[in-house]
Amino acid sequence: MFSLPYSKYTAALIGGIVCGGLSFAAQAQTAATEFKLVIQAHQFEPAEIKVPANQRVKLIIQNKDNTPEEFESHSLKREKVVPANGQIVIFIGPLKPGRYEFMGEFNPATAKGAVIAE
Numbered sequence: 518m519f520s521l522p523y524s525k526y527t528a529a530l531i532g533g534i535v536c537g538g539l540s541f542a543a544q545a546q547t548a549a550t551e552f553k554l555v556i557q558a559h560q561f562e563p564a565e566i567k568v569p570a571n572q573r574v575k576l577i578i579q580n581k582d583n584t585p586e587e588f589e590s591h592s593l594k595r596e597k598v599v600p601a602n603g604q605i606v607i608f609i610g611p612l613k614p615g616r617y618e619f620m621g622e623f624n625p626a627t628a629k630g631a632v633i634a635e
Contacts, residue, residue, distance in 0.1 A: 550568075550569065550573065550574050550575060551575045551577065552568060552574060552575070552577070553577045553578075554566065554576060554577070554578045554579070555578075555579050555580075556578065556579070556580040556581060556582055556586050556599060556621065556628065557582060558582070558627075559586070559621065559624040559627045560628055560629075561619075561621070561628055561629070561630035563630075564629065564630045564631070565630060565632075565633055566630075566631075566633070567633045567634075567635055568609075568632055568633070568634050568635075570611075570612055570613060570614040570635055571611045571612070571613070571634075572610055572611050572612075573609070573611055574608070574609050574610045574612070574632075575606060575607075575608055576606070576608075577604060577605075578599050578605050578606075579599075579604040580600065580601060580603055580604065581602065582601060582602075583601050583602065584623070585599060585601050585623065586598070586599050586621040586624065586628060587599070587621060587622040588619060588621065589619065589620055590617060590620070590632075592617040592618060592619075593609050593612075593617050593619060595607050595609065595619075596622075609632065610634070612634035614634050614635055615633075615634055616631050617631060617633075617634065618630070618631045619631065619632065
């Protein structure tokens with residue numbers, strides 16, 4: 518059987534491989550918690566999104582309208598303007614199971630939605 522001599526360099530190499538693998542796993546998990554909302558015709562699409570409870574979630578909100586909109590949610594404690602034909606990123610959570618409503622403050626009659634944590 519072939520074996521390599523063990524040294525501090527071998528230990529450093531093994532440690533780097535393990536840390537790199539853990540970092541990759543963390544990045545893969547982050548990508549799985551990404552959700553997209555689109556604002557179009559002054560409405561959120563989809564109007565409801567289901568997210569995992571007790572996890573941090575990344576919301577990507579894209580505005581396809583020619584006017585700005587403001588994503589506002591008292592229950593999520595978030596308020597941010599989405600520029601016309603632009604997008605923003607908002608992090609929420611970890612959330613307890615439940616329903617968290619949001620709206621577009623500039624068009625509150627039509628721009629309504631909810632995050633449902635399960």
